[in-house]
Amino acid sequence: xxxxxxxxxxxxxxxxxxxxxxxxxxxxxxLTAGAPPESFTLGNGMNVLVIPDxxxxxxxxxxxYNVGAADETPxxxxxxxxxxxxxxxxxEKIEPGQFSRIVARNGGQDNAFTHYxxxxxxxxxxxxxxxLVMEMEADRMTNLVLTDAEVLPERDxxxxxxxxxxxxxxxxxxxxEMGAALYGDHxxxxxxxxxxxxxxxxxxxDALDFYARFYTPNNATLIVAGDxxxxxxxxxxxxxxxxxxxxxxxxxxxxxxxxxxEEDLRIERRDPRVTQATWLRxxxxxxxxxAETRDRAAFDVLAEILGxxxxxxxxxxxxxxxxxxxxxxxxxxxxxxxxxxxxIYALPRVGGDLASLETAIEAEVARLLEGGITDDELARARxxxxxxxxxxRDNQRTMAYAYGExxxxxxxxxxxxxxxxxxxxxTKDDVMRVARLVFENNPSVTGELLPGGES
Amino acid sequence: MIRALFLSLVxxxxxxxxLRALDIERVxxxxxxxxxxxxxxxxxxxxxxxxxxxxxxxxxxxxxxxxNMVSSLLDEGAGDLDxxxxxSRLDDxxxxxxxxxxxxxxxxxxxxxAENRAEAFRLFSMAITEPxxxxxxxxxxxxxxxxxxxxxxxxxxxxxxxxxxxxxLGDHPYAxxxxxxxxxxxxxxxxxLVEFAGRVLARxxxxxxxxxxxxxxxxxxxxxxxxxxLPEKASLPDIEPVTLPTGGETVILVRDFPQSxxxxxxxxxxRDDDDFIPAFIMNYMLGGGSFSSRLMEEVRxxxxxxxxxxxxxxxxxxxxFFFGEVGTKNERVGETLSIVRRELARMAEEGVTQTELxxxxxxxxxxxxxxxxxxxxxASQLLGIQLENLGIDYVERRNGLIEAVTVEDIARVAQRLxxxxxxxxxxxxxxxxSPNPNLPDDEDMRPAPPAHPGDAPF
Numbered sequence: 001x002x003x004x005x006x007x008x009x010x011x012x013x014x015x016x017x018x019x020x021x022x023x024x025x026x027x028x029x030x031l032t033a034g035a036p037p038e039s040f041t042l043g044n045g046m047n048v049l050v051i052p053d054x055x056x057x058x059x060x061x062x063x064x065y066n067v068g069a070a071d072e073t074p075x076x077x078x079x080x081x082x083x084x085x086x087x088x089x090x091x092e093k094i095e096p097g098q099f100s101r102i103v104a105r106n107g108g109q110d111n112a113f114t115h116y117x118x119x120x121x122x123x124x125x126x127x128x129x130x131x132l133v134m135e136m137e138a139d140r141m142t143n144l145v146l147t148d149a150e151v152l153p154e155r156d157x158x159x160x161x162x163x164x165x166x167x168x169x170x171x172x173x174x175x176x177e178m179g180a181a182l183y184g185d186h187x188x189x190x191x192x193x194x195x196x197x198x199x200x201x202x203x204x205x206d207a208l209d210f211y212a213r214f215y216t217p218n219n220a221t222l223i224v225a226g227d228x229x230x231x232x233x234x235x236x237x238x239x240x241x242x243x244x245x246x247x248x249x250x251x252x253x254x255x256x257x258x259x260x261x262e263e264d265l266r267i268e269r270r271d272p273r274v275t276q277a278t279w280l281r282x283x284x285x286x287x288x289x290x291a292e293t294r295d296r297a298a299f300d301v302l303a304e305i306l307g308x309x310x311x312x313x314x315x316x317x318x319x320x321x322x323x324x325x326x327x328x329x330x331x332x333x334x335x336x337x338x339x340x341x342x343x344i345y346a347l348p349r350v351g352g353d354l355a356s357l358e359t360a361i362e363a364e365v366a367r368l369l370e371g372g373i374t375d376d377e378l379a380r381a382r383x384x385x386x387x388x389x390x391x392x393r394d395n396q397r398t399m400a401y402a403y404g405e406x407x408x409x410x411x412x413x414x415x416x417x418x419x420x421x422x423x424x425x426x427t428k429d430d431v432m433r434v435a436r437l438v439f440e441n442n443p444s445v446t447g448e449l450l451p452g453g454e455s
Numbered sequence: 456m457i458r459a460l461f462l463s464l465v466x467x468x469x470x471x472x473x474l475r476a477l478d479i480e481r482v483x484x485x486x487x488x489x490x491x492x493x494x495x496x497x498x499x500x501x502x503x504x505x506x507x508x509x510x511x512x513x514x515x516x517x518x519x520x521x522x523n524m525v526s527s528l529l530d531e532g533a534g535d536l537d538x539x540x541x542x543s544r545l546d547d548x549x550x551x552x553x554x555x556x557x558x559x560x561x562x563x564x565x566x567x568x569a570e571n572r573a574e575a576f577r578l579f580s581m582a583i584t585e586p587x588x589x590x591x592x593x594x595x596x597x598x599x600x601x602x603x604x605x606x607x608x609x610x611x612x613x614x615x616x617x618x619x620x621x622x623x624l625g626d627h628p629y630a631x632x633x634x635x636x637x638x639x640x641x642x643x644x645x646x647x648l649v650e651f652a653g654r655v656l657a658r659x660x661x662x663x664x665x666x667x668x669x670x671x672x673x674x675x676x677x678x679x680x681x682x683x684x685l686p687e688k689a690s691l692p693d694i695e696p697v698t699l700p701t702g703g704e705t706v707i708l709v710r711d712f713p714q715s716x717x718x719x720x721x722x723x724x725x726r727d728d729d730d731f732i733p734a735f736i737m738n739y740m741l742g743g744g745s746f747s748s749r750l751m752e753e754v755r756x757x758x759x760x761x762x763x764x765x766x767x768x769x770x771x772x773x774x775x776f777f778f779g780e781v782g783t784k785n786e787r788v789g790e791t792l793s794i795v796r797r798e799l800a801r802m803a804e805e806g807v808t809q810t811e812l813x814x815x816x817x818x819x820x821x822x823x824x825x826x827x828x829x830x831x832x833x834a835s836q837l838l839g840i841q842l843e844n845l846g847i848d849y850v851e852r853r854n855g856l857i858e859a860v861t862v863e864d865i866a867r868v869a870q871r872l873x874x875x876x877x878x879x880x881x882x883x884x885x886x887x888x889s890p891n892p893n894l895p896d897d898e899d900m901r902p903a904p905p906a907h908p909g910d911a912p913f
Binding site for chain 1: 495497498499500502538539542543546547548549551566568595598599601602603605606608609611710711712713714716744745746747752755756757758759760761762763782783784814817818820821822823824825827828829830831
């Protein structure tokens with residue numbers, strides 16, 4: 001997990017993130033976590049959120065910036081993530097490369113991640129070391145020092161990271177092409193890590209410009225989860241972060257509207273390194289933020305009933321009854337500031353073909369649209385999703401991540417906290433309404449990864 | 456250059472915070488089944504982790520993949536419930552049940568909301584004592600595992616591990632893929648599955664840890680209901696101990712990936728070796744400690760050669776390895792490997808400084824409590840401690856064992872372990888093995904790395 005400096009959105013890991021996120025909050029039948037987490041705002045505009053969990057004398061300290069890969073200037077893709085790497089290089093007070101060593105010397109673990117809509121830094125550490133990491137994190141919010149001697153080798157590191165995640169991974173390469181086809185010119189159609197030729201041209205100056213524009217307390221949110229209360233945290237937050245002057249205007253994100261495909265698109269990718277085929281389909285869908293209030297939780301319920309786990313319709317039909325797939329899943333990605341998406345993937349059995357998978361999936365979707373869902377299916381989906389909120393409470397980092405992602409993508413604390421209640425209120429009509437939004441008159445992007453082709 | 460030292464805390468000698476008094480109870484059921492329990496009532500859920508000695512290395516020759524296949528079938532119908540009914544029942548109560556097999560152990564995890572405890576444990580008991588192994592489920596799971604086997608062969612990270620184990624261990628059971636091969640998978644019959652479950656899922660090779668909203672008395676009664684019907688004694692084959700050949704070897708699987716994936720390994724130390732803890736600390740300083748490690752500094756930070764480079768110890772019951780792994784573009788594989796080998800040799804020859812050791816100790820002792828922050832992670836730690844026979848007081852003793860290690864201990868263990876000349880290296884990609892691509896190749900290639908650190912109870 002503590003894999004140095006990773007991207008939050010990885011091929012297929014994205015599935016997990018999406019799932020986790022839908023599931024992270026609250027619960028039904030008296031299992032709700034009580035009051036929502038306390039929050040307050042410092043004089044300089046920095047937001048603070050506290051998520052207590054007193055089981056162990058450990059805290060997770062995170063600073064989230066309201067800027068991500070979708071905010072990069074065209075031609076400089078990868079800059080948000082590159083800066084994330086460079087934030088570990090040192091300040092006027094911290095020698096290059098010492099940040100993580102100091103954290104480690106104090107028994108802590110640290111890392112960072114970049115997504116389309118946010119960039120975040122965190123440490124997990126014994127409670128009595130919280131002031132130390134707060135001081136260091138506050139320091140690098142405005143005092144970063146970069147020189148080519150540190151920056152240029154790190155750019156090579158990022159290019160290796162891209163090779164590992166995308167060039168070495170045919171499924172990821174296909175997903176990258178499908179994302180571009182789905183979102184068009186919207187920045188969600190780019191790779192978070194950036195395009196190789198543009199990463200190669202990023203400079204120290206680019207990183208420092210981006211840093212100066214976006215890394216300012218009025219554009220940041222502090223989240224501390226673990227053995228801490230708001231009463232304990234407030235004076236520390238005032239001391240370390242409250243004293244930082246705003247150095248740039250608050251960033252108001254205005255991005256182009258996604259222009260969805262006008263007709264169904266299909267990307268067939270042949271790769272000589274592949275012997276087993278993969279089928280994927282993306283559908284346009286609103287994000288949690290952009291969805292109608294009454295639809296918001298229904299997308300996750302739909303994904304659960306249609307294709308999550310062994311009791312879902314797609315699994316029963318394709319894997320168990322017809323025996324044509326070895327795996328199939330549907331998921332909803334709603335944690336986006338702009339638009340989200342709904343996805344389905346399927347893996348054929350050895351020797352099987354993708355066309356029969358596609359036919360069978362479309363038949364199941366049609367059956368759902370025509371016949372509706374049952375009371376049992378709805379009840380089971382709501383139970384599983386609501387229980388996931390309890391399971392999420394076992395992990396302070398999961399909770400901090402869930403709230404951070406929700407806040408960075410336009411949700412209010414209360415909406416995140418009351419998520420299980422929203423799930424509990426979902427009706428059969430709600431599920432069918434969003435099913436029609438996703439599956440009727442909504443051009444999709446289909447991806448096929450197949451063996452063969454030129455090396 | 457001396458920089459302003461505003462971080463006064465940095466200068467303090469770090470005293471590892473005492474681990475929260477973790478109240479581990481040894482619960483013995485009326486029927487004599489033991490479990491370690493940490494009662495934790497603040498979140499209404501319960502996690503149970505279970506392990507039986509007897510993993511994939513116990514698979515009969517010609518039937519590799521048997522343990523893994525059993526692990527995939529236990530939740531595919533049990534008692535009076537077929538697969539669909541069993542899985543619907545699990546979802547109805549939002550319980551999570553999973554089984555898996557590693558080299559030496561067959562393991563299970565059960566998570567449940569506290570309010571559904573009785574039903575979740577009842578379903579778990581059915582899975583381990585009355586699995587149905589119905590023909591349609593067997594053939595479906597066989598087909599799914601067949602796809603895993605086929606897809607593994609497309610993955611560089613899987614290929615490199617497989618190539619390493621075959622080069623290092625030949626046909627020893629540890630070198631077999633957990634899922635088996637297409638041929639051995641096809642050879643597994645229903646009788647084999649039934650026989651494996653009856654022979655391995657017993658009471659004398661069983662370890663249990665439970666964390667969550669449940670008392671010792673409640674758990675004691677549940678243990679008998681859940682595990683009491685298992686046979687008393689397991690029957691496990693002897694696994695031959697195995698050591699690595701000396702002299703080193705490099706195997707290359709030429710595949711068209713732009714980044715070569717490299718796995719290198721040498722002989723390691725068993726968990727019960729007196730030098731294991733020193734080796735564990737040495738590993739942190741060499742390559743286990745992320746940005747605090749020498750390899751990360753030399754390979755990534757200084758030269759930008761890789762996104763990730765790391766090392767780890769892998770002690771098994773009948774073998775022990777010290778592994779490292781790195782991924783770098785094909786053109787720079789030789790250069791990267793020469794740096795890795797040089798760093799191993801340097802640590803073997805010169806040891807480490809007192810400062811490095813002190814820093815490693817403050818991390819390893821100070822971060823130990825971070826492994827005990829979730830019910831799930833506590834259960835996992837307690838199971839690991841039981842499997843390695845470290846004692847129920849290990850959580851209290853462990854930081855003291857780290858503190859006692861000296862630079863002399865590290866020098867000794869580095870000399871014992873770090874032998875670049877014996878490295879077995881596997882590479883997947885199209886590597887240029889020259890240490891300096893522009894110069895004649897005057898170094899013969901050696902080493903590479905393996906897999907992943909896991910949740911070992913070190």
